[in-house]
Each structure stands twice: as C-alpha cells, then as structure tokens.
Amino acid sequence: MRALIIDPALHSMGGHHYNATLALKAKLGALGIDHDCLASAYASEQAVRELDCTPCFTRSVYGRSYATPDEFEQQVRTTLDELSRALERRPRADLLILPCCDQVLAFALARYLRFRRAPHLLLWALYAPHHNKAFDDPSTTFLRRETRDAFAALQRVVGLQRISAFCETTEMATFYRDVASLEVGVAPGPGLVGGRRTGTRDGDRRGPPVVGCIGFANEAKGYRLLPEAVRDVLGHDPAVRFMIHGIFQGSDAPDQSTVFEALAALGPRVTVSSEILSPAAYLDWLSQIDLVVLPYDPAVYRTRGSGVFFEARRLGIPVLATRGCGFAQAAFDDGSGAEIASRSAASLADAIRHALQELDGMTRCALTAMRSGNQIDGILEAVVGKIVSGRGRRA
Incomplete structure (x- = not known):
C-alpha cells in the first residue's frame, strides 16, 4: 500500500501544516505504509529535508483573492497542471491524504482523476469557502457554488464510499454536509502532541502560574x-x-x-x-x-x-x-x-x-x-482497513 500527502500550503516548520504532516508521516510509518508528500513550491530546505517532501504548488488557500469566478478557475488550472506534473513521476497511490482541502484542490484533483483509477481520499476541510471568514458571512455566499461544484465533481470521480472527510467543528461539518453533500465527521486535524505533559498545577508543578x-x-x-x-x-x-x-x-x-x-x-x-x-x-x-x-x-x-x-x-x-x-x-x-x-x-x-x-x-x-491520544490514529487505521478489505471499491 502507498499513501501520498498533498498540502499546497506546507511551507516551513512552525505552523499546523508542518505539524500535521509530521504526525501523518509518523502514523503511516508505524503502520508500515510507504508514503510521500507534495508541498508548496516555496517549501524551505529544512521542510524538504526533514519531511522528505517534494516542492510542487505555487499557490495555496492563503493566496486567493476571491475576486471573480475567473480567479477560481485559474487557481484550479494552475493547481491541476502542477499536480499532474508531480504525479506523472510517482507510482500510483492507494490513499491520498489532504490535511487542508479547499475547493480549489478538490476540483483540481477531480479533474486529474477523471480518467484514472481513483484512490481512497482522507481529507480535512479546515476552512469555510473563504479561508479568513466564517461560512455564514453574507459577503461569501457567492463562493458556495464553486465549493458545491468542486466537491460534487470529486464525488462523481472518486465515489462517495472512497471519501473520508472531516472538519474540526460541528458547525463546519454541518455546513459541508449541506453544501457539498458529503458525509463529514468531526475530528481535529492531525496534530503534533499527545499524551500527558510533565507536571500540572493539580499535581507536582510548583511556582507562579x-x-x-x-x-x-x-x-x-x-x-x-x-x-x-x-x-x-x-x-x-x-x-x-x-x-x-x-x-x-x-x-x-x-x-x-x-x-x-x-x-x-x-x-x-x-x-x-x-x-x-x-x-x-x-x-x-x-x-x-x-x-x-x-x-x-x-x-x-x-x-x-x-x-x-x-x-x-x-x-x-x-x-x-x-x-x-x-x-x-x-x-x-x-x-x-x-x-x-x-x-x-x-x-x-x-x-x-x-x-x-x-x-x-x-x-x-x-x-x-484531556484526550490522551491523537484521533488521527483511529481515523487512519479505519481508512487503511477499508482499503485492505476492499470496502468502498467502485463497481
């Protein structure tokens, strides 16, 4: 089995994109799954070296202007071109993991997979259609159509049973269930930490707060x-x-x-x-x-x-x-x-x-x-189990 992590916003150490990829790689390694990673074209040398990722994407969710429908289409085409070039040189993945999936990446991936055998997808929709506004902000209503079209295309190509989708809050999950017609769970994205810290204020920690x-x-x-x-x-x-x-x-x-x-x-x-x-x-x-x-x-x-x-x-x-x-x-x-x-x-x-x-x-x-474990453990194990068993296979 082979997995591929795709995050156009993965740039450098210090943010949740780096931490998410690090956590995913650790779990995939523990499961014995070969894996690779596609990141921002501007990924730092340190990120490339330590995460063994390949620089790829010149644009990410943070670079959008949301100005016109043409801007969305251009973003999709650019992402598709860069994705196609990167995947041509790689063996086919059984599982694609998208730690930060927006409508641009969803639509580009749908177009890429249109005439290819579809893998399983594990994705997190972290943001509303506008990454810096709530989904119910009236000024972003026009973005719902592009979001609906993108995820509908992804479902048609991949198949609903092959997509495992999550949001980090109940409100966001409800929104994507409605707009994208997806089955969406609620779980934090892959994170850096787990377990118990050393010393707490109700135990052996002393000194000022x-x-x-x-x-x-x-x-x-x-x-x-x-x-x-x-x-x-x-x-x-x-x-x-x-x-x-x-x-x-x-x-x-x-x-x-x-x-x-x-x-x-x-x-x-x-x-x-x-x-x-x-x-x-x-x-x-x-x-x-x-x-x-x-x-x-x-x-x-x-x-x-x-x-x-x-x-x-x-x-x-x-x-x-x-x-x-x-x-x-x-x-x-x-x-x-x-x-x-x-x-x-x-x-x-x-x-x-x-x-x-x-x-x-x-x-x-x-x-x-306190949640002593990282929920990504159970999520990844469930998706891998589905792939191994053949559940979700398209007729």
Whole structure:
C-alpha cells in the first residue's frame, strides 16, 4: 500500500501544516505504509529535508483573492497542471491524504482523476469557502457554488464510499454536509502532541502560574491586544509570568515587530519569542504554560478550528478564548475553558485575572477532558482497513 500527502500550503516548520504532516508521516510509518508528500513550491530546505517532501504548488488557500469566478478557475488550472506534473513521476497511490482541502484542490484533483483509477481520499476541510471568514458571512455566499461544484465533481470521480472527510467543528461539518453533500465527521486535524505533559498545577508543578500564547501571529489571533492586557495583569498580580510566542514574519500581519518589542519591555516576568520552533521546542514551550490564551477574532473563528486549542486540549491545559469562537465551546461547557467577553485589551485582562483565580479548578477539568491520544490514529487505521478489505471499491 502507498499513501501520498498533498498540502499546497506546507511551507516551513512552525505552523499546523508542518505539524500535521509530521504526525501523518509518523502514523503511516508505524503502520508500515510507504508514503510521500507534495508541498508548496516555496517549501524551505529544512521542510524538504526533514519531511522528505517534494516542492510542487505555487499557490495555496492563503493566496486567493476571491475576486471573480475567473480567479477560481485559474487557481484550479494552475493547481491541476502542477499536480499532474508531480504525479506523472510517482507510482500510483492507494490513499491520498489532504490535511487542508479547499475547493480549489478538490476540483483540481477531480479533474486529474477523471480518467484514472481513483484512490481512497482522507481529507480535512479546515476552512469555510473563504479561508479568513466564517461560512455564514453574507459577503461569501457567492463562493458556495464553486465549493458545491468542486466537491460534487470529486464525488462523481472518486465515489462517495472512497471519501473520508472531516472538519474540526460541528458547525463546519454541518455546513459541508449541506453544501457539498458529503458525509463529514468531526475530528481535529492531525496534530503534533499527545499524551500527558510533565507536571500540572493539580499535581507536582510548583511556582507562579504561567500564561501563554504560541503559534503564528496572524491578525485574527489578537496579538495586538497583548501588550496592554499583559501590563494590566502584571500590575495586579505580583507572581504571574507570561510566555508569549508568535511568528509574525510570513503571517498576514508582518508589521507586528513593535507588538513584540512592547511585550519584551514589560520586564523579566514576560518571556517573548518570535522564532520558528522545532517540534520538540514547540512542545516544550506549550508544556510550560498553565493557561493558554486565544484572543481570536470570532468573525473568523466562529465556525473553524484552532490547532493550538486542540493541542492544549490533548495536553490538559486550560484555555481562554473570545466569546463566539466555536472551537472552544466544548471547553466552555466542561469548565476547562473560560470566555473573553469581547475582543479588547481590557476584556482580555479581566478574563486572565479571573481565570488565574479559578486556575486549579480549570486545570482539574482540563485533565478530565484531556484526550490522551491523537484521533488521527483511529481515523487512519479505519481508512487503511477499508482499503485492505476492499470496502468502498467502485463497481
């Protein structure tokens, strides 16, 4: 059996695309499945070397303008041309894995497979048709047609029984079931971490509480709120520490150097980094945090998931997230998370101060809710079992 991971947005270490591919490769290797990977044409030398991936795609979901139907068609044609050239030089795969499938990739793949024997597909639709807006944003209604056409074409070519599709939130899965007429499950995308971190606040961890952020510092993630909010909390709590990590170079908000300079100037109780972290360093940073802060924009994150949230969830770390961010609702409900009332520095500071008072109880709830395993294990095993047994074979 042979598998191929396809992610046009896989560029470099430090984001969820890299972590997802790393997790998939580890599981495929454990299952004894030969595998390969196609990535961005601009993939770093390190990513190419460490993930053994092939640079391929000049465009990804993050590069769309969504301006006209012609723009969508051009994106599909470009992706199809690049995909065709890459696959011509490879043995046929029994399983294609798409960790971040949008309508462009779906349509390009449908066209490529039209006159070929179809493999099984395992895909995650992480975003709404517009990657930076919720699916119910009125300004994106016109994108539903291209999404419907793309996934309908993929179903016609591959067959419904050969497609295993997932979204990270219930709301997003419901949307894709309706628009794309797919059977869509709900599961976090492949992630970097699993298991239990060393030391927790209800066990052997000592010292002042640590509040932190980690990941790409895109505009919607609210890093600009942090300097004022952190200054406020430091002034009220003489013990709390902060660990703020954010990669802003290469994000959609590369002008945030002053944000990180302001954070670094707040004193020795604030540790700041904008470096790209290795998987081990990423896990080490996250594992030192007692409360993960996600002041995300609900206009963007109302219906989509968050890789950092799911990684914190797997490690048993409490979270704060802005009210209206759908990915965090489960944590709000079970007590392992608390809401930031509004997207402002004052609300963020208030939420942090309140959560610190309730941190022991939130930590116990987070450990109870902790998912010790990565769901990708069971998902991949089920798909491989289907392929081996011949289930889903087209007549």
